[in-house]
Amino acid sequence: MADDYVELLVKWTSKAKADAARQWLEKRGLTVTATKAVPGAIVLGTDKQIEEALSVSLTHGKRPTNLNVPEEMRNHIESITILKPPSYQP
Numbered sequence: 001m002a003d004d005y006v007e008l009l010v011k012w013t014s015k016a017k018a019d020a021a022r023q024w025l026e027k028r029g030l031t032v033t034a035t036k037a038v039p040g041a042i043v044l045g046t047d048k049q050i051e052e053a054l055s056v057s058l059t060h061g062k063r064p065t066n067l068n069v070p071e072e073m074r075n076h077i078e079s080i081t082i083l084k085p086p087s088y089q090p
Helices: 018-027 047-054
Strands: 005-012 031-035 040-046 077-082
Touching: 005 018, 005 047, 018 031, 018 040, 040 047
Parallel strands: none
Antiparallel strands: 005 040, 005 077, 031 040
16 A cells, blocks of 8 residues: 655744755655745655654544644744645546
């Protein structure tokens, strides 16, 4: 079975070093794309990659909407939100 992919909206703090946050996320195998809508990025990864990077479980029970920011990234990342997949209608 293929891994499910998850899209996250990662919002930088006002004093963030975006390059440091981006590198931290990419080092954990996540794909990071800048966004102009908010100071932050859209981050894409498999359930497993996100679980390992953020020490969270996405497979047991109801999937959370907001994820905890890892302690080491709290100076750079304000919030992490799981984006709902778009609904497709035929």
